[in-house]
Amino acid sequence: MDIPATPPAGPAAPEPSPFAQRVLDVVEAIPPGRVMAYGDIAEYLAESGPRQVGAVLARWGGAVPWWRVPRADGRPPPGLESAALAHYRDEGTPMRPDGDRVDMRRARWDGA
Incomplete structure (x- = not known):
């Protein structure tokens, strides 16, 4: 069975809402080795909440460096732990001694 080089055309995905685009812009701006939790992004934007930020991501x-948005306790996004941990290692993100969580105190970015 031959697999096509490109997926078959289907309905176009809707464009992100203005709020979603703002979230994506913030995530794109987070420097390598730094992170913002879902709630940090909502607070930075002064709108919505962590769940809505998570839904956008x-x-x-x-299309953005999603691994730079861990949970508030530093755990990587669920189901993406291995990929996120590899990115953290590559970027030199400060980690907790257990090696499974980002050290939020040292790695948190304030958006400045």
């Missing part, structure tokens, strides 16, 4: 986050 779940839908459109593949």
Whole structure:
């Protein structure tokens, strides 16, 4: 069975809402080796909340450095732990002694 080089055409994915685009812009601006939690992004934007930020990343986050948005306790996004940990190592992100979580105190970016 031959697999096509490009996927078959389907309905176009809707463009991100203005809020979603703002979230994606913030994630794109996070420097390598630094992170912002979902709630940090919502607070930085002064709108919505962590769940809405998470929903944006779940839908459109593949095009931005999604691994730079761990949970508030420093754990990587669920289901993407291995990939995120590899990115953290590559970028020199400060980690907790257990090696499974980002050291949020040292790695958190304030958006400045």
